[in-house]
């Protein structure tokens with residue numbers, strides 16, 4: 001299928017399509033941030049970068065089957081005090097998404113955004129003609145990330161809770177929290193002194209900090225509660241006492257951020273921690289998107305299966321043999337493991353053989369072994385249900 005990914009960032013959409021086992025013919029990306037494009041290119045040399053969304057016209061593209069994107073959220077976000085919503089310069093880019101949705105008329109679309117005021121959410125729903133589904137990434141990873149997804153991909157439900165804890169994803173150190181808070185670019189900048197980092201951690205809850213050990217955390221907490229409770233960052237600066245207890249407190253590493261977003265480890269290699277934090281903070285949680293795409297895969301599989309049945313009927317009606325080898329075709333199906341249709345034959349020796357592949361029907365030992373063990377009927381059922 002051909003995919004158009006708007007506001008593509010570092011191409012998390014592409015990683016998710018791969019993870020959901022969806023075959024891509026062409027993947028077009030619209031993105032303007034140089035380091036995001038750099039990471040996409042270093043991981044996927046075949047992505048076609050189109051640049052600024054405002055310059056893209058559907059007439060210059062082939063038929064698009066899937067249109068995806070998470071339009072900028074700054075004007076919706078709770079972190080932004082002005083909150084201009086759809087009137088803001090950034091979040092207003094949703095209308096460019098809408099323009100291309102209308103121009104391209106893809107069979108499927110997906111739009112992602114932050115949780116926002118109901119009023120804005122309803123406007124988007126009305127334009128797109130679907131209600132959003134609310135998924136918190138915390139179900140599939142070690143971070144809190146509450147997001148809205150508008151899509152016409154069928155059968156999207158909440159993913160199962162994998163019960164992943166932040167502590168399990170750390171390279172080293174200790175966290176008292178079950179889940180990381182939202183991943184922020186600002187949490188990668190060592191601008192703050194450790195004491196200010198802790199002050200922000202305790203007071204805003206936004207940032208995620210890692211401590212050397214449980215004792216390290218307890219000692220810091222004790223010191224902070226005693227000396228800084230209710231104080232402002234400026235008041236803390238004038239503190240004259242010993243602050244060495246705070247030494248060793250740290251932000252998340254890039255690898256930990258990748259793990260939290262279920263992005264393959266090393267995907268952001270070569271970037272500074274700050275640039276990686278910016279992209280990973282903006283990016284999609286891969287396992288959530290791959291979960292949504294599963295509905296697409298089931299739909300495509302059904303279409304392929306129906307197509308393979310047509311092939312069977314055509315060949316079968318012409319002759320009871322296939323490929324000149326005297327094989328009699330007895331059934332067909334679509335197998336996701338090999339991503340292709342399968343055909344079941346009875347050969348000259350009256351043995352069942354399963355063949356697969358879209359152009360050359362090679363013998364498949366895996367299925368032959370399973371037939372010997374479980375019988376042809378069970379295996380056919382297994383493949384068709386897969």
Ligand SMILES: C[S@@+](CC[C@H](N)C(=O)[O-])C[C@H]1O[C@@H](n2cnc3c(N)ncnc32)[C@H](O)[C@@H]1O
Nearest residue numbers: 007008009010012031032033052053282283284
């Ligand atoms: C919320 S992020 C999306 C991240 C992406 N979903 C990912 O998984 O990496 C929004 C992206 O829109 C990009 N963007 C902003 N203005 C744009 C424009 N005019 N054309 C194309 N992309 C733009 C930003 O650079 C940013 O990477």
